[in-house]
Structures are given as C-alpha cells and as structure tokens.
Amino acid sequence: MDRSNAFVLVGAVGAGKSSLFNVLFDKEEAALKTQAVVFETGGMDTPGEFFSHPRLYNALIQTVSDVGTIVYVHDGTDRTCRLPPGMLRVYGGKRVVGAITKIDMPECDPDFAERLLRENGVNDAIFRVSSRVRETVGPLKRFLFGELSDGPHACGDVERKKA
Template structure:
C-alpha cells in the first residue's frame, strides 16, 4: 500500500502534523530515522537539510503516493532547493504549519512552497489547534485526487 510521505526542515512540525492526522495526542518526540505508520512516512528534517541524504528521500518516495512538503510559517526562508518537488514521481502538496503562532506569516510560507514546483494544492494547518487538519485529511483520503 502506497503511503503519504512528509518532508520538511527540523522543527517544521512534521511529526506534530502526522500525530494530528492520525488523531494521536501526547508528547512529540524528534524523528531520528524514517518512521512508518499505517498510511504515512515521517522523515527526519536532517534528510532535507543535508543534500547527501536526498538519495534516502528519493528511494523512500518510491513507497509513497503523495509527498507533503512542510513549511513552518514562522520561518522566512526555505531549506528546499527550487523545483525540488519535480524530482519526485508522484503527487506533491504543500503544508504550511504553525499558522496559529503569533509570528506566523502564511503568505511568505506559501511563496516559498510555490517555488518547489508542487503538483497539488497548499494547505494551511495548526497541529496544536487542529485548524485545517480536517481539510488536509479529506484530501489525503480522496483516492480520486491522490493517485
């Protein structure tokens, strides 16, 4: 079964996002290695921050039907190379995280994600408040859009 894979910088909210999608609560622990759950793949932020780890992302993406690129809305620069989403042979979407933070700038985060060459939409979410999570879950569960 193909999964949804999440890629983003360290502390961009990847694991919190996946916990919210899975309906889990509790302490968030830093992802140290690629972690598989029922329909998701969580990747360490270091994998996108170190170009030598791109191969691991590329090979793991073969198990994915969709790549979610996360962008922390409180950070004004991207760690993704321009056009990076085009390197993956599956659906790619953007997820702007931490939209409820006082220093959130979703417009800037959207601009940064647009530079990736995404094949799908961009969602704005807060794993803390749950805002936007239902819309993202609906998209993920839609087999007609994510194939």
C-alpha cells in the first residue's frame, strides 16, 4: 500500500496526539490511551511509548518508513523536547512538521516551543493548535490533506485560559 502521501503523528505520552488526530478526522469522541498504531485514510496516530522506551524505537522507525510527512506533536506546556536524538533524520526526503498543542493553556509558551522544535530538527512548517479550539487545527488539516499552498502555516494565538 502506497502511503507516501500519508502522515504520521509522533510525540511523547500526553502530548495530545490522539486528541489532535480525532480533530483532524472530525471524530467527536474523547481521545483514549493509544495502545497501538491507529490508521485512518491518509494518517496514523502512534502510541507515545514509542518515544519513551528505546526498545520501541524500531517500531517507530518502521511506522514512519513509508509515510511522506512526519508530524512531531509537542505539548506547548512542556519545556523539554522529547524527540529521541536523530529520530527525525532516520529517513531522508520526508516533510517533518511540528504541531505545538495546548496553546489555549495559560502555561503554554508557543514561541519557546517553536524555538525548541527548530533546535531539534523540525525544519518545515510548525503549527500552533488546540484540540479544544478546533478552528486552530484548520491550517494543519489543510496542509496535511494538500489544500494549503506555500505561505504562512502557523495559526495565530488563541486566547489562553486564565489560571
């Protein structure tokens, strides 16, 4: 099966991959703990454990091997990059984009998160999203499903919840 036009969401446990995946595919249900790779036409969601356990890196590498776009999902409230060293460079020729999640949270620092992603190998578009504010996901969705041409990709800030 040709998945060269497909994307895969990767990131740490709790980064918001499954919530984002549900919004991208217009699912209304709450995200559950992802136990295995979840497939939809054009996209895949991966368990966060693929990032946190080196013994599972091979499973992650195999999952991303045949897709055209890797989306590194980063919790915007997390000040540490959870990418395994060199993981994004295992296969050349892929688009590597970032999705900074939880931008509606008061402790989110999307500018810091974007610098962190750039410093760790995310060299393509970076999107600022909140699964709770669905319109913020629109630019990423259009980008992934081929409706967005070159130009600014990052969604603007949303009003953050007051602590």
